[in-house]
Amino acid sequence: MSLRVYNTLTREKEAFQTIEPGKVSMYLCGPTVYKPAHIGHMVGPVIFDTVKRYLTYSGYDVTFIINITDVDDKLINKAAEKGTTVKALADEMTADYFDNLRLMGVDTIDKFPYATDHIGDMLEMIQKLIDNGHAYPLNGDVYFSVTTDDDYGKLSHRSVDQMLAGTRVEANDQKRNPADFALWKSSKAGEPAWESPWGPGRPGWHIECSAMSSKLLGDSIDIHGGGLDLMFPHHENELAQSECASGKCFVRYWMHNGLMQSGKNTGKVGGQHDKQGDTAAAADAAEAQIAGKLAGSAGAESVKTAVFAHCPPESVRFFLLSTHYRSPIDFSLENIANTAKGLDGFYRMFESFARITGGSAYDLAVPGSREQSTSLAGLPEGLAGELAGLRDRFLEAMDDDFNTGGAIGLLFELRRVINGYVTQNKLEEAATAEQKTALTTAMTLFRELAQVVGVFRKPIEKSSGADDEFVGGLMQLILELRADARKEKNWAAADKIRDQLKALNVTVEDVKDGPARWSRG
Template identity: 75%
Template sequence: MALRVYNTLTREKEPFETLQPGKVSMYLCGPTVYKPAHIGHMVGPVIFDTVKRYLAYNGYDVTFVINITDVDDKLINKAAEVGCTVKQLAEQMTADYFDNLELMGVDTIDHFPYATDHIADMQAMIQGLIDKGCAYPLDGDVYFDVTSDDDYGKLSHRSIEQMMAGTRVEANERKKHPADFALWKSSRAGEPAWDSPWGPGRPGWHIECSAMSSKLLGESIDIHGGGLDLMFPHHENELAQSESASDARFVRYWMHNGLMQSGKNTGKVGGGHDRHGDVDDQVANKLAGSAGAESVKTAVFAHHHPEVVRFFLLSTHYRSPIDFSNENIAATGKSMEGFYRMFESYERICGASFYDIETPQTREHSTSLESLPESLAVELKTLRDRFLEAMDDDFNTGGAIGILFEMRRAINGYVHDEGLLESAGEEQKAALTTATTLFKELANVLGVFRRPVESAAAGADDEFVSGLMDLILDIRAEARAAKNWAVADKIRDALTELKVTVEDGKDGVHWTRD
């Protein structure tokens, strides 16, 4: 059982072998920060954050980089439109992006390089390409010569001839070859510009990733990720530049995630050409932020807890497209309720918070199950194996999540069979803690259930409310003791109307508020 990763370059799942033993370098193409992040921007970071978590869990020392593109035509246009500088716009949008990552629990990124901080590195790479005869200056621009690269097109598996068959490549008479792309673009008046040997200008789109990944991670890296839409031309061009410049293999594993779509007949979320389907689709589009300037934060997280959104994104395989809809995410939230209840019952039984449980950080030191009753130990061991097997198979988070559900049932079954909610001995508490620790250890790999979900539940933050609830439930308890069911039920029904759920458990009454 060993990790296998699907490589876009070979279109096969390959055994995962790193450049340097025990170390992994990974680079993910980040956003162009010209508008607030939409939900689609969160897909890649969540997936690759999970990839890093799993690699780290397997003992690898992982360095993870996401770049921030803070100079670009779209930024320039947008800044002009809203009347601020490119820098101001970029800073604002970057802050929004970071906020959203934080909410989604994406906190494994080691470096966020900014394109504008690495202009010199890019220029050096461009000059190197010119010196090697792979690029040529032309009227203040510099173009990469695709004919200088014999295997150009190997990532997206298309030949230059095939691409020329398309009608969309604009003809630029001056370029040597229509497929040649810009490494450096001369600037017009009023646009951000940097001095260069070819005249004032700014870098082309692709060069920043080549320059920054090489600077931070080296000429050859293990994993390069991004949305499927970036495979061509962006990654193809990056690959061509980098390998032409270094003569080394640029990337060992190219990983591309599927895109988020909304509605039945619309395109991907946030794309340049969203089609408009029926009304529901449009609502979904709006929520996704593609219709306007709304951030995920206000558009999606206002309706769904970020943890639910993360769980939703991981519930399907990363290479598949995922359908965004409020219904789908709400359904995910519904399916997660049982986990939160399991955490609550753990707290009731063991008197400690699920969230305070310390978990092993690596597979090698996984929770020991030896002290558990035989049948529980066997069951959990099997589930752990299946979880790891799923993750080893190209990060099959959907399958892994299924195992989390099965583990939940196993743990609840133990609590139920032993009647732990009524009374639990020290040994049973220890067993429950061990089982729950394993659960948390695996959930941690997916980056879920790491922090308490803040809510009005139990009303701990409001003394007045909890005081009232104590009083009301005390009165109801008296009514129940007197078998006055009419009064007891009237109270419970009225509270239900107020979105307060009352549960009579064997260990007493519990209430939660939506």
């Protein structure tokens, strides 16, 4: 079985074949950095980070780029509103975006190009489009002429006529066709401006992605990703510009992820771009609600304060990946809490592993490629068979258009197999060297597959309270007193201590021999 990818252009799953053997170029539309990142901004990066991980694991050499759009009308307006400069605002919001990506475990991006660093490339592309008759200047602006492109509309599968049918188009426009879109906009006084053959101005939306993609990855790339909301007009326009400029196929596989929605308050919470006026307003409203619900305060707020304060980033990542990337996903605290409960079982498995082997599951040397996958030789036959079967199913799921939901289901099954091995052989009580080796091998395979989807890579920060010397000492004392009571079969006292601690959100677990375990939260 080999990799198949759903291509928005053809609306079909296609066998994955790269332009250059063994190499993959990926471009994902990043944010316009005019406000703090919201939870919807994290969807695309997490998904495509996972796509890159799997491609890398499968042996490809992947180059992955996410752009930062740091010049745009909204940015200009917002900066003016806040009494700051466009640059200062963009820098601040970019830093916030990066912070959130890091917390989500998104760290496979090779480069974040900034639109303002590539104005020259954009001017070049615009000039080329004018030269070959696909664009025309008009009063200091430059427009792309959609009627010169026979293919226009092939991505979103609609014709220019259809698009105009439902919209109120003001006819008193000098554009050749109402559907023509701006490549370059003349600037008004006080606005950020760059010199151009058509006078001072700034790039239109869309051109930055075309220019940077072709500059950094070449005229033809393998994968272009983004939220479903970007399919039209953004990607359609990018596609038109790029192919008209280069005369080559712009993108082999267009991949669009579903958008996040917020429970009852349905509607878009956010794709990767919130560049359109009306939808941005709707997104703001939805976002304000979420932020309000989560943080107890209204208004747009960064993910790290609005969301991560309530649910660990790993649970959010796991949640995003537990459904198919093309499906919409409902964001709610309840759903995340459900996911978090599932994760707890994995963390406990790691703790059990540490008790038995004396080592951390996180420190295992994990194979980074499918070819060098963990060897199951020497394992008990039944165990090896089960693990091998689950690995095959996991890879099959990922090969089928990155079915992370199915793959994560297999992670749960893997957990059950490992826990079963531990329980059946009573490894917590005593384990032979051979059994420890077998357990370590099984855990290595688990981590190998988990890192493919980017989870369980680092120990989570657990506020167990054990790191606090005072609390630790206190707990030790309390549990010793309880152990004494249990020795005397004074169950009333022992249960009272355990119940009262439970009321304080401290869970006590008795262990057959040795001190009881406790955890907080």
